[in-house]
Amino acid sequence: MIHNKKEFNLGIALLVLFFIVLFAMFQPLFDGHNAMAYLDNLYNSISKGSAHYVDALKEEAKTLAGYNVKVTMNMEDEAQAADSVALITAAGGTASAQGKALTINGDYVAILNACLNDADKLYNNDSAALKAKYPALAGKDDRQAVYNWYKILGGFDKELKKQEAFAQAKVAFNVNSKVVETAYNYYKVVPEQIKNKIGIVIFSLVFYVIYTMWYGFAILFVFEGWGLKISGH
Known part of the structure; x- marks a missing residue:
């Protein structure tokens, strides 16, 4: 039985949105690469650019x-x-x-x-x-x-x-x-200066923190809405 339907539904909605975004991140939407590959290439480029x-x-x-x-x-x-x-x-x-x-x-x-x-x-x-x-x-x-x-x-x-x-x-x-x-x-990696990509770097770091918390709160709301509580007794 659902203990708090509103909180449970909010958790489910957050989970659904989380996995929609996750699915989108694995699509080749960023210069023909998925988000993971794009960011990996970006940080390799920045690393190379700082090592001349x-x-x-x-x-x-x-x-x-x-x-x-x-x-x-x-x-x-x-x-x-x-x-x-x-x-x-x-x-x-x-x-x-x-x-x-x-x-x-x-x-x-x-x-x-x-x-x-x-x-x-x-x-x-x-x-x-x-x-x-x-x-x-x-x-x-x-x-x-x-x-x-x-x-x-x-x-x-x-x-x-x-x-x-x-x-x-x-x-x-x-x-x-x-x-x-x-x-x-670093052969074939294109060197890049971080100052030229600072916006993307900051966004990716902030997004990582928010996205991780997003999943955590979704699970929390689902369990609390379901009536599961953490007890010290």
Whole structure:
């Protein structure tokens, strides 16, 4: 038996409206995406837009001006070592591959800047420019050049520490973690500044709170209208 019909009906009405809105949220009404996918893309775009450190890392690299790097590192396989030679020579250095071993010699800042420029192209989703620059990678993954840079910088970090060139190793680590990984992981995501989407961001957060409370009150009204009470006895 319904204890309070008015309150029960209000709860049912709120539940019905809740599920109507939920159904609408799963329809492709937002640029061909449902609300969940749209907001996921939006927050990925905002996250990417707030993670552009190329200029800052170029300034950091300048502190190492005049340093000539000479290291030998192991790549994942022979193909990667051979392909990576082109990256270093395009940066003005010299490199040779023997099996998986890659030997690099050259101006460290010039090599870091070349890496930063390539990563910036991928950050801006311009993989075509990278494939045009490195024809040997044309048939491979769009992100292959930047992935090769990731392995090279990891090698710099490891080998330069062995040479006690800790400042140089730190910059390689920073470029990798702040620029190369960002460009690789966010590939094809369009960067967006939060200030350009602040209205949607605020609305989505406020709506989330209200929508959650909406469901909670609907259940509360249904149970109370039904006559169910929470008792401490």
